[in-house]
Amino acid sequence: MTTIPFNEMKPYANEPFTDFSLAENKAAMEAAIAKAKSEFGRAYPLKIGGQMIETEAKITSINPGNVTEVIGLVSRANQELAEQAMQAALNAFETWSKVPASQRAGYLFKAAKLMRERKHEFSALMLLESGKNYAEADVDTAEAIDFLEFYGREMLRLSAINETQPLASIPGEVNRLTYTPLGVGVIIPPWNFPLAICVGMTAAAVVSGNTVLLKPASTTPVIAHQFVALMEEAGLPAGVINYIPGSGAEIGDYLTAHPKTRFVSFTGSKEVGLRINKLAAETAPGQIWIKRVIAEMGGKDGIVVDETADLEAAAAAIVASAFGFQGQKCSAGSRAIIVQEVYDEVAGYVVALAEKLQIGLPELNCAVGPVIDQISYARILDYIDVGREEGALLIGGAKASGNGYYIQPTIFGEVDPKARIMQEEIFGPVLALAKAKDWRDAIAIFNDTEYGLTGSFFSTDEDRIAEALDTIHCGNLYVNRKCTGALVGVHPFGGFNMSGTDSKAGGPDYLLLFTQAKLTSRKV
Template identity: 35%
Template structure:
């Protein structure tokens, strides 16, 4: 019997008001139905926002230490259910169990990190020009926060948005991507079982054009934090701006790796391939362009091809799988479209580029790991985000040539450099136009206590995670107290 999952509104698990549902299917085998979840309406959004607004009154009055204790409880429950949630995420969006299990454990660590915020200083004393005055600041919650999360990191991203929002005294309405709605519901089950007061944490599923659109336009949603495509991000920004709401956007990337002639080529090849192909390339920080010094280009290319051709494609639940399917039929169509565009524009396809023919892959959204060369910077595959396992190899004369081409992009999320020259490393750090910079490291990933975010069109120039999160999820009050005698 197909399991039915529900919205969580004001402490109650309930169907949508129209009782309509969507199916969740396994992208590794579309014949497998994982469950059904609500196709919610604007009426449901209005209800969930009202519950979050009502809950805000008492939640914000609790100390941050008490709020943090709820996060500790949620972390313990989430950890105890790590295998089940990871398996669900793998079945819903395809990436390997090792990757989704790691994501759950990262979520646990994020919750524990923010649970300690009750012991950290989030205001400051300021010297006054009048020695009699007491001048200081305090931070207060923004209010009701709408969290719109993507399908590619269905566990870590909503948690790194919700955890700081909650500990700083806000209430939350989570709208997850439909591709991973059941995973998100299981996360909220952990929060619910941790005993959060009713209305503090909520989840509502459904179409972005209905549920998401109502959230971003709702007058009682004080802030929206969004991760997803640039096109939708712009809609979020315009909607919030028009009604005076706060917004935070993390969007696309077209992330370069630069490999210089003094680099450790084995390390560079391994991490470039990992950055491009793990998670099936479905990361905003995935490596999509490799700028390689001409003197080591051929050697490096062969190392990359050897690693790519050894990639095991299959179900993410199989222990020896390196790369699972893409998340949906529409995502598969997008990846294949870009591969065709690369060939049409004159790039040379070195390996991959097709849907695998074996009957093992017949019912899934599989595409081979793909590598191009003879790519110029004006090609679509060098400029547009593909969000799939496609890597472009580009020959350069040296660091300055690589920097010029790497910066020739509307995106600026992450970038990596492989070198043993400390001077060149600092030149790269100073000149690359990206928010996340790695030297001798994979372009993807950042530790949870550090700020995360991009430049240019990759973000709204705010930062998530770490202590930077307080900038979005709180507002500052400046107070002056003057004695009257």
């Protein structure tokens, strides 16, 4: 497989989003949903070293918007099969790591082309398996395509740098710095971006020359299977990606602690991320390296609004950030910190906008759909009960009707900055509003959290904006726009503190995390 040299490629451009106000696009999505539903209940095997393996134990993937619908029955790996996958990945690494970077990138470009041709099919399956509406699913698929394109280009760029890395020169020597792959990695993506983040994490690792064990989230394993099948169709050699859904406690811990695991790439909760970091730090018998952990964990993200801001624009951003995909984004703005002199006005705008959100089936393209599963459903409702004790209920606060995990968009006002619903990640459609004395106090409240992923600052005062850019402590800070919606190559994504290792996905240094630098020096 050959590719165009990096210096001859067209400038990178993000995949466009679909306009579903156009009848033909809406009809195309409806047809894709019907096709996906016609395949409900299929069995999906493991994929290990080119073998398809059916197991008696299954993961049942259900539609969270209609829990009587079974998306698919997915084979569940145990430790024995996880070990088989590790050996397959080790064997494949011996050849894959030697494949030229341009050829590795070529597989990503081929996969991006195929996914682009079937964009609605991937979006429809994701909509049904994760509860995203049309726009949220379409954005997820577009981001997956972006990751394939971007990381393929990044590999070509790094490969060119390998040939021309600028080092200081001395007489009588030729010195060269190159980036080489690490080995076998464990990829543990989340359910909330079940295609985009799964694709991004996996593609970054394999295009860098590594082989991987992909353990998708147990709530969204079917969309991950379809991605693996796409990579196989693109011609990716057997054993480069090994698909092994299973229990985190059984195979996740086993592989994290495995002496042959070279790195773990994880996106998910703080608690699981810290456990992975701890397990990976222990040196197993026979291990000859320090394992690398690349982790994006959680957030308690917020939007700060001062009295000079465009208040209606700020309110729209607050609602979009809090309730997009039911607040189930690590970047979701679950806190709004508003200067007291405009607090009542902004709160009024926010409530009015939230009241207009329609709740219902994602396949009907409702603004608010279900949360992902029964565990999340129960946890979020518990947090709403906590919120009743910590603030004034302004809207919502209850279950919503439907044969799924539906919860009303919920807003609490006058919440103390130290309250649990201002400090703890809820990961659901729950928003807390806090009042600040002034804009600096608002920034101090924003920073008073163990997380530091995303944030927004709304103001028209340039001096305040300049100070906020320096003092608001988070990995992705936006001014006068919502705190969700990072674009690959435009907004490299990752956070501070307990939000993870600030590994900037979609950025120019991300692939380096999957490589190691080697200096060679030769006398001449």
